[in-house]
Amino acid sequence: MVSRAERTQFAGWWWTVDRWLLAVFAIVSMLGVIFLMAASPAVAERLGRPTFFFVDHQVMLLVPAAILMVATSFLTPRDIRRAALIVYVGGMVLVVCTLFFAVEIQGAKRWLWGIQPSEFVKPAFEVVAAWAFSEGAKRRDVPANILAMLLLPVTIVPLILEPDFGQTMLITLVWAVLFFMAGLHWFWVGGIGGVGALGVLIAYRFDDHIHARIQQFLYPNTATKSGLLDRFQIDTGHDAMVSGGWLGLGPGEGVVKRYLPDAHTDMIPSVIVEEFGFVALIVVVLLFGFIVLRGLYLSSKNEDPFCRFAIAGLTLQFGIQSAINIAVNLQLMPAKGMTLPFISYGGSSLLSLGLSAGFLIALTRRRPRSEIHSGISAHGGNV
Structure with missing residues (x-):
């Protein structure tokens, strides 16, 4: 047991970290392994792999993801801003590289050397956007809000070209919430919403991949009978x-x-649902709901604008991503190619979620105001 009297970095971390969030992330990760043991053997056998190939890999990836989460949670807000900026720039460079060098898989170019760069762009974008919006809120003489507004198209245009409309939707929704939190005029909110709707219509009209997904969702019977679209996966999931x-x-x-x-x-x-029932899926929804409510509560209690915005953005990432994934499975949305956080198999997804959780836990730690602004640990030294 760690004593409050200890002055080590770990003791300082343990007594300031939000253990509720830490516990729920651990529970969801363990449930992910259990559910993957049920879901993956049939896929592994079809691909000629050992029965628990995906389970073994998921467990192996959980170790670096957990290390990344804990290590990141030691960072100060200043260090998080720096780390997020580095990850964002590096991730966007790799996203652009995928447009030229990646192999097309199922109509999209998203993977480069076994890595999906857009997964790492998500948490970094949310932190960088929160940074820009918070600077705009604190200093009206700094054109930070303009930078925050330019950040969105710079990020999503390469994603649209991949195309990856699932990540584009997620990033845009989180950005829109941060935009609203920053207190910017409703005129801009409506205008950006209109541009987004126009973008969806243009994509539906001119992008075959998106057109097929939407048609498949809107007219399932027609699509199946005409042989135009393959609804096998959605229908089988149902x-x-x-x-x-x-x-x-x-x-x-x-x-x-x-x-x-x-x-x-x-x-x-x-x-x-097939093996554990809708009751199990409801439990999963409640766990993600707890993450969202807990994160938004901690965000509302934080006095620092950057921490408040970043906590809200990172929290909503988990909520919106899980909602999109479950909605697709319930046939409430067109297919998006979006994973269920910490439960679906995927190396890039799991590591990026570890980074997101680390950022969130770091920013929700109970810190003195001097530490938030200076980046110096209250226990003597950088964290």
């Missing part, structure tokens, strides 16, 4: 949920999951 019902068929007893192509990634909520 069948899995119907098969599971409220209480599920039991661990390892799922049948429909054997035919679900992305059972271990985007469609894992369908497998959760």
Whole structure:
């Protein structure tokens, strides 16, 4: 047990960190391994891999993700701004490189050397945008709000070109909330919303990939009969949920999951329902709901504008991403290619989520105001 009398960095971290958030992140990660044990063996066998190939890899990746989360949570707000700026610039360079050098997979260029750079851009963007908005709120003589407004198109245009409309939607929604929190005029909010709607219409009209996804969602029967679109994955996920019902068929007893192509990634909520029931999915929703409510509560209590904005942005990332993933599985939204945080299989996703959680835990630590602004630990030294 760590004593309050200890003056070590770890003791200072332990008694200032929000242990509720830390505990929920750990619970969700452990549930992810359990659910992946149910969802991934059939996929692994189809691909000629060992039965627990994806489970083993997920556990191996959880170790560096946890280390990254804890290490990042020791940083001061000043250090977080610097780290986020470095990650953002590096991530955007790699995103641009994917447009020229990545191999196209399922109609999109998102992967470079086994890495999905856009995953790391997300948390970095949220922190950098919060930084810009907070500077604009504190110093009206600094054109930080203009920089924050330019930051959005600079970030999402390369993502649209990949195309990756799931990440684009997530980043835009988080940015819009930060925009609103910064107290900018409703005229701009409405104008940006209109531009976003126009962008969706243009993408629907001229991008075959997006047109197909939306058509598949709006006119499922027509799309299936015409042979224009493949609804196999969405329909199979729906069948899995119907098969599971409220209480599920039991661990390892799922049948429909054997035919679900992305059972271990985007469609894992369908497998959760088939084997563990809607009750289990509701538990997952409540856990993410707790993260959102806890994060927004801590954001509202923070007096520093940067910390307040960044906490809200990072919190909403977890909430919006999980909501999009579950909504797609429930056929409430067109397919987006969005993972369920800490539960879906994916190296880039897991590591970037570890970074996001680390940023969030660091910014929600109970610190003296002098430490927030100076970047010096209250226990003597940089953290």
